[in-house]
Amino acid sequence: MLQTTPQTMGQQFGRRSWAEPWKIKMVEPLRVITRADRERALQDAGYNTFLLKSDDVYIDLLTDSGTNAMSDRQWAGMMLGDEAYAGSRNFYHLEAAMQKYYGYKYLVPTHQGRGAEHLLSQAAIKPGQFVCGNMYFTTTRLHQELAGGTFTDVIIDEAHDPASTHPFKGNVDLNKVQKLIDAVGASKIAYISLAVTVNMAGGQPVSMENARALRALCNQHGIKIFLDATRAMENAYFIQEREAGYQDKSLAEILREFCSYSDGATMSAKKDSLANIGGWLALNDYDLFEEASNLVVVYEGLHTYGGMAGRDMEALAIGIEESAQDDHMRARIGQVRYLGELLTDWGIPIVQPIGGHAIFLDARAFYPHISQDEFPAQTLAAELYLDSGIRSMERGIVSAGRNAKTGDHNRPKLELTRLTIPRRVYTQAHMDVVAEAVKAVYDHRETTRGLKMVFEPKYLRFFQARFERL
Ligand code: F0G
Secondary structure, three states: OOOOOOOOHHHHOOOOOOOOOOOOOOOOOOOOOOHHHHHHHHHHOOOOHHHOOHHHOOEEOOOOOOOOOOOHHHHHHHOOOOOOOOOOHHHHHHHHHHHHHOOOOEEEEEOOHHHHHHHHHHHHOOOOOEEEEOOOOHHHHHHHHHOOOEEEEOEOHHHHOOOOOOOOOOOEOHHHHHHHHHHHOHHHEEEEEEEOOEOOOOOEOOOHHHHHHHHHHHHHHOOOEEEEOOOHHHHHHHHHHHOOOOOOOOHHHHHHHHHOOOOEEEEEOOOOOOOOOOEEEEEOOHHHHHHHHHHHHHHOOOOOOOOOOHHHHHHHHHHHHHHOOHHHHHHHHHHHHHHHHHHHHOOOOEOOOOOOOEEEEEHHHHOOOOOHHHOHHHHHHHHHHHHHOEEOEEEOHHHHOEOOOOOOEOOOOOOEEEEEOOOOOOOHHHHHHHHHHHHHHHHOHHHOOOEEEEEOOOOOHHHOOEEEEO
8 A cells, every 4th residue: 555645755854845756667768850850740730739640749748638657556457457348356446446535426437538428418418408617628518518418607707817816716606607597497407517627727726615615506406516527636736735724634535525515527537547548437326327327338338347448447546546645746736837837937928827737828928919710829839849849739719619509619718728747757857848948939929820720520620620821
């Protein structure tokens, strides 16, 4: 068993500096291709970083999803995979870890987060109902819409302002929920989809107080709350750091309390849980669990593997436990903050406060001369790759897709380029290199031109859309 250290290692020595609570046992060489080759690779990829080959990338900050470095204990767990079709022992380990750390009763494993979103949306949304969420997430909203639901954003206004320094910018505005209840009636609201942290807002947390108040409001009206718990452990760290009364509580205790205000959760285990693949849906209601267990065999796999190999479930069960270590989380969020503070010191516009999993560059502020319809954040991701082979991702108008009814672009207030930090993968020196690259692109911002979209897929267009330079 891992030891939970009450203090982080730096604190034990009584000094200010701290370091990662691990050392490196295996390395993977990196390579940088020439600028001419990067120009060609970018053109071949239609100026979309999702279409680049990984071999052509130097530092890969596309996503923190499935890109984690596993520990020696997790790799050892991989050798203990019980690849039985039914009743794998690794499933029971995973179920026990979920119950211990997240506290829900029933587990439905899925291949990744969107598998869980699909099952929950199909089981809990009736066509014509509304689903409230603290800002949309791409796959989550699409599954809600495909089930016949209408997404309504109920996040506080501060979340849409990159400069607002609200400490819990992911919070739900209870007045917005109340207004929707008054307008359509509680029975027309399928559930509240509460994401922690809020990816599209910049990895921003939700406070315990807000979750508690939302629970009270929903109890009055018989509305269910489902968490998107993808980065709930990172959320717990912000509560420990910022919310009165939680400084002396462990992340594990904070997470348990937070989850207790919800009726279940969807999980992309490729993030917080330090695994490379996996996900789950957790529920407290038996009838809903029964429905989801029936659907899982149609879309994912048997209800004791849900699309994961036994070895993946074992690595995930161990990853859940490791993710709850306070030392781990301090190093994880500390590294993101290190990069963000460097950029802030250099006057580069990023979303404040610095969030949990990524730095979000404010592409509108980089390129005020590029209109949103010329894709400033997509442009910035392309420029960064061209400058240094660093891969980032668009989180603006391309990601927001089109309005399901009118077919016009959704035009989000936030037009961001995300530098997502994989867990336990890169060093502080890599962060220095990234900061210098961003600075170089910022220094050339005035001569940069936008893009036009030349191919647009029907669903989740940001993954496969193609662009050309204007
Ligand atoms: N919810 C959140 C908040 C996410 O960030 C993601 C994935 C999902 C659900 C879907 O999970 O990918 O396992 O199917 N986010 C990745 C990202 C893709 O790069 O932000 P999935």
